[in-house]
Amino acid sequence: MISKSGQSARRRRPCSVDFDPDPDRLGRPAVALDVDFSDYEAEVPRHQHRQGQLILALHGAVTCTAANGLWIVPPDCGVWIPGGVPHSNQVTSNARLSYLFVEPDAAALPQECCTLSVSPMLREMILRLADQPGGYTSDDHVGRLVRVLLDELALMPKEGLELPVSxxxxxxxxxxxxxxxxxxxxxxxxxxxxxxxxxxxxxxxxxxxxxxxxxxxxxxxxxxxxxxxxxxxxxxxxxxxxxxxxxxxxxxxxxxxxxxxxxxxxxxxxxxxxxx
Missing domain, CATH: 1.10.10.60 (Homeodomain-like)
Incomplete structure (x- = not known):
């Protein structure tokens, strides 16, 4: 029998406790966070965001349950979850993820949950955004990066990694x-x-x-x-x-x-x- 890969002998704190400030409240077109799950609990209970969320696997994998489906997110893919959709995540013990939160209508993104292929260039832009402290304006360097990032994200192809559930x-x-x-x-x-x-x-x-x-x-x-x-x-x-x-x-x-x-x-x- 296969064990649940996200289970770790060391229990950690929920990752959401360190989301300060809450990306949902910032009102920026996009906000990125880099999360190493060696520091956090492997299971993220059912929750939802006002913003859409891309969960990008940098290492390891994450399984996301949402909207009558289960999505696997292997390295260099992301699962897109539109705003307002309840979901839960289970990660492998070696997982390192990036979360990209996107304001509603900031980009022409799918209206349903799906797994997206993520190009190396888009991956690096998300990582760059996650490394940026503080805010940004629409006309500064980070603001221009975000515009290109969102344009690229809208072009990413879907991958058939969904398991329908009932x-x-x-x-x-x-x-x-x-x-x-x-x-x-x-x-x-x-x-x-x-x-x-x-x-x-x-x-x-x-x-x-x-x-x-x-x-x-x-x-x-x-x-x-x-x-x-x-x-x-x-x-x-x-x-x-x-x-x-x-x-x-x-x-x-x-x-x-x-x-x-x-x-x-x-x-x-x-x-x-x-x-x-």
Missing amino acids: SHPKIAAIAAALTAEPGDRRTLAEWADHVAMSERSLKRLMVQETGLTFGRWRRQLHLVIALRELAGGATVQRVSSDLGYESVTAFIVMFKKALGTTPARYFAMRPAGLAR
């Missing part, structure tokens, strides 16, 4: 069981028996609630978990075994089919990533 009790029960034991290889018929439904009814309900067939949903769950664990430092061999694949090759085939490359190359292409 509040339906039977689907939620299956999701909870598979999240706890992702190597469980029970068939749809066996799960239907487990939740006291016919296979046909469960098949229809799964598509209705998540938009995916059971097989595709479970593969997406495996992908989300694999990205989180690999970014947290686990080996391909361990992740493959814990997810119940018969061989490392079979796991790599699944990964490549989903993301177009092998795990080693996927993380090697990301400067902050880990090539296992």
